[in-house]
Amino acid sequence: MDRLISLDFDADLEYEETSAGILVPIRLIHGDRSVELRARLDTGAADCLFDRFYSDILGLADSGVEREYRTVTGSFKAFGHEVTIETLGLQWPALVFFHAMGNPAHAFVGRRGWLDRVRLGIVHYEGRLFLGQYGT
Amino acid sequence: MGPVVASVSGRRGVLARIALWRRRPARVAGSLRYAFSGIVMSIQLAPDIEAGLRAAAAARGMDVDTLVGTALRAYLREAPASVLSTSRQAPSRNRSAEMAWAANPDAQFFGKWVVLEGSQVVASGSNPKELYEDVRARGFSSPFLIFVSPDEHEPFAGGWID
Numbered sequence: 236m237d238r239l240i241s242l243d244f245d246a247d248l249e250y251e252e253t254s255a256g257i258l259v260p261i262r263l264i265h266g267d268r269s270v271e272l273r274a275r276l277d278t279g280a281a282d283c284l285f286d287r288f289y290s291d292i293l294g295l296a297d298s299g300v301e302r303e304y305r306t307v308t309g310s311f312k313a314f315g316h317e318v319t320i321e322t323l324g325l326q327w328p329a330l331v332f333f334h335a336m337g338n339p340a341h342a343f344v345g346r347r348g349w350l351d352r353v354r355l356g357i358v359h360y361e362g363r364l365f366l367g368q369y370g371t
Numbered sequence: 372m373g374p375v376v377a378s379v380s381g382r383r384g385v386l387a388r389i390a391l392w393r394r395r396p397a398r399v400a401g402s403l404r405y406a407f408s409g410i411v412m413s414i415q416l417a418p419d420i421e422a423g424l425r426a427a428a429a430a431r432g433m434d435v436d437t438l439v440g441t442a443l444r445a446y447l448r449e450a451p452a453s454v455l456s457t458s459r460q461a462p463s464r465n466r467s468a469e470m471a472w473a474a475n476p477d478a479q480f481f482g483k484w485v486v487l488e489g490s491q492v493v494a495s496g497s498n499p500k501e502l503y504e505d506v507r508a509r510g511f512s513s514p515f516l517i518f519v520s521p522d523e524h525e526p527f528a529g530g531w532i533d
Binding site: 251254255262269271289321324325326327340368369 | 457458459460461462463464466467469470471473474484499500503512513514515516517518520522523
């Protein structure tokens with residue numbers, strides 16, 4: 236039996252298929268400072284994670300909510316701060332994390348702080364991503 | 372003193388365990404910190420709020436665990452929309468040109484930080500903080516600032532767990 240599910244979205248993105256994965260534009264805001272970057276969409280990542288330089292740029296303190304992350308090859312430490320995160324014109328406050336030791340090549344948006352705030356649709360064959368506010 | 376732990380129930384069953392810790396002396400008064408670890412939420416409260424919770428619980432003849440659980444359940448019942456929808460639409464710039472450049476960067480910028488404006492590199496260097504301050508002074512209030520990795524096109528497998 237066919238089942239029709241209707242979803243509404245507020246924005247869409249045409250992304251390039253690369254070995255790096257699906258990269259989305261992100262804006263981080265704290266106070267009167269903001270910076271834009273791109274981050275890898277990673278549904279396997281528990282949190283959103285960015286390089287420590289971005290926390291310096293935003294004027295965030297060295298300390299924060301400390302977390303230790305496990306990976307298949309070891310572990311690393313990161314510090315969490317509450318910032319405003321923006322993607323494709325949608326904006327919300329979130330606790331995001333910054334590498335303690337620096338890792339400029341890898342920025343992630345993960346489940347907490349990003350995926351749990353949106354409705355997400357992906358048609359990977361066409362390189363299209365759709366995003367809507369959750370709860371509307 | 373150890374934490375006061377409270378279980379909070381929601382529509383999916385147990386949503387979070389709240390741990391109220393005594394304020395550490397080094398912390399700034401009035402600050403509120405929280406961290407998520409699995410489904411455990413830890414909140415550090417200012418001493419006056421913590422004392423108020425303890426006094427309110429004592430006045431009602433209940434422990435803080437029960438008081439916090441009751442209060443949070445009532446809050447979730449009364450304000451479900453504001454809890455579930457914290458996002459809003461905001462004007463934003465189309466960064467498709469910057470994203471396209473970053474997907475196929477100029478090799479001369481490998482290993483450097485760059486500020487992009489459309490498909491143009493307006494600043495580059497090894498110190499992102501200096502770059503940021505420089506372009507802010509030039510009028511770019513929210514610069515698109517990224518590191519150009521030479522490993523960009525190598526397959527990536529993710530792999531950090533929690």
